[in-house]
Amino acid sequence: MSGPGYIREIFLGRPLPEDSWLNRLPALAQLRAGERLAFDSPVTFLVGENGAGKSTLLEGIAVACGFNPEGGTRNFSFSTRDTHSALGDYLTVSRSAYPRDGFFLRAESFYNAASYIDRLDEEPGPSLLDSYGGVSLHAQSHGESFLALVQNRFGGEGLYLLDEPEAALSPARQLTLLGQMRLLAGEGSQFVVATHSPILMAYPGAAVYLLSEKGIERTEYRHTEHYIVTRRFLNDPERMLGMLFADGDADQREEP
Incomplete structure (x- = not known):
């Protein structure tokens, strides 16, 4: 499945400074070596452990x-x-087309973005909030405001970069987001999403890139640790918790 081409591939156009902390990230080793990372699907997920x-x-x-x-x-x-x-x-960024719309969503700074939208809405002219559902994002819960953004502000032929959107959403609302992503992808939009959510990663036909000590490698959804651990837990939570708590009890017994 070919993406719309707003991002076809990325590469380092020039070397990182030798003293940059970015050189210590194993996941960037391939880019530092001159390799290119392809984005050939309308939806791409970046997954991995914390700090990857x-x-x-x-x-x-x-x-x-x-x-x-x-x-x-x-x-x-x-x-x-x-x-x-x-x-x-x-x-x-290598591209074959330019998006008509776009948005970069960061869970950690969404409050600041919502505040900026409110400030812009106070300026003379048409209400900016109309593009976000007609209500201040601050007047809604975190999850409600996020979905209002996606459902009202995002449109077709857009490039949308989402950083851990599941932080704001219940499992049911993550399914709502999947449906909205499917609708927008059908209208020529492209998504790149950094996530821990095995629900979001299940998007049909998505490209999944695993960032780890080994670098960046393409993987299958069911091969991710996120899917495997979540499935094992839901299939037998008592056994998983028993093993976890038993290990904790053993650690406590070993303390002097």
């Missing part, structure tokens, strides 16, 4: 595509704290 670098890579892609590092559209220019990495300054 998936959010750092997604942020770098967003910056390389012209998005504000703290999230929002390419027109957002707010900044609360300069904590993003320099990766986006070195990444090159």
Whole structure:
């Protein structure tokens, strides 16, 4: 399945500085070696353990595509704290088309993006909130505001970069997001999502990239640790918890 081509592949257009902490991320080793990462599906997931670098890579892609590092559209220019990495300054994005719309969603800075939207809405002219469902995102729960953003602001022929969207959503609402992603992908949109959610990763035909100590490798959904551990737990939670708590009891007994 071929994606719309807003991001076809990424690569390092120039080497990272020798003293950059990014050189210590094993997941970026292939990019540092000159390899290219392909995005050939309308939906791509970046998965891996905490600290693997998936959010750092997604942020770098967003910056390389012209998005504000703290999230929002390419027109957002707010900044609360300069904590993003320099990766986006070195990444090159190869594309065959340009999106009509786009949004970079960061779970950790969504509050700041919502505040910026409210400030823009106070300026003279048509209400900006109409594009977000007509209600301030702050006047809704975290999950409600996120879905309002996706359902009202996102459109066809868009590039949408989502960093751990499951942080705001219940399992049922994650299914709602999947349905909305399917609808938008059918209208020519492309998604790149950093996630831990085995529900989201189940999107049909999605490309799944695992970031780990081995680098970046394409994998199958059912081969991810997220799927395997969740399935084992749901199939027999008592056994899994028994093993976990038994190990904890043993650790406590070994303490002097």
